[in-house]
Amino acid sequence: MRVLIGADRNDDVSDDDLTKLYTAEASAAKPWMRCNMVSTVDGSATGVSGDSGSINNDADGRVFHTLRALADVIIVGAGTAKVEQYGPADVPIVLVSRKAQVPESLRGAPAGSVYMATCSRSDGIDSAREILGEEHVLTLGSHRVDLPLLKRELAERGWVNQLCEGGPHLLRDLVFQGCVDELTATTVPQIVGGANGRITEGAPVDTALELTLLLEDAGTLLGRWRVKN
Known part of the structure; x- marks a missing residue:
């Protein structure tokens, strides 16, 4: 290289x-x-x-x-995490999903290693809370996930080096909402x-x-x- x-x-x-x-x-x-x-x-x-x-x-x-x-921290769309068969990582993984669907491959992850960023109107929010723990489900917005708020929320937890791994819809939305630095x-x-x-x-x-x-x-x-x- x-x-x-x-x-x-x-x-x-x-x-x-x-x-x-x-x-x-x-x-x-x-x-x-x-x-x-x-x-x-x-x-x-x-x-x-x-x-x-x-x-x-x-x-x-x-x-x-x-x-x-x-x-x-690693940020990824829940759909991408499902397709790519994500497992737990060395740092927390934050799933982004309006439906609050936790991929099967992450449902048995250690407590606190997986978070869900979703919205209050999500049909799956109760299920996500049951799987991940209520304190690991971030409700950011009503109809869609407020991505600038997500960036700030993670930073307030000390997670300032934020890595997003897609997918394509999430990347587009992050760029459009001014969240992406690089x-x-x-x-x-x-x-x-x-x-x-x-x-x-x-x-x-x-x-x-x-x-x-x-x-x-x-x-x-x-x-x-x-x-x-």
Whole structure:
């Protein structure tokens, strides 16, 4: 893995180098939310398997694990967590769902390792409270999840390095509502065709990005893109 843009040239990036290259600018006064996504050259966020597993590679995996190690909390749409078969992580996982549906793969997680961010009108809120514990269900908004409030709520718990892992609808909504500070995006040298979705889905948004880092590994491109406010 080598640095192409954004730092001193380095043709042999170590794991310690990756940690330094991806360290965020979070503080108690300004939490930092980064969203990490992967796609193919032809823009697909999933492969033939219907999830990201068939397009992930070793280079993307190195950055994925680096970002998780730097995170205080992981934010993910409940639908994505279900498709990707999420299990407990080293930091809390916050599921985002208007329906408050807890994926089967996380229902037996240790108490306090999984949270649900939902809205008061959710039909599944009582079930989520029973599964996760009432104190682990965050009611943020009435008809839809208030995402800026979610960002602030997590920061107040001390979780200022916030990592979102999708899915595409959640990423679009976070960008639209001004929550995202940075997108870390991997492009793998693969074409899959088909009707697979992109890393964002939903109504159009128009948000400018600034490239601050670009790495390359055997054709895989890994970038840090700062959201320009």
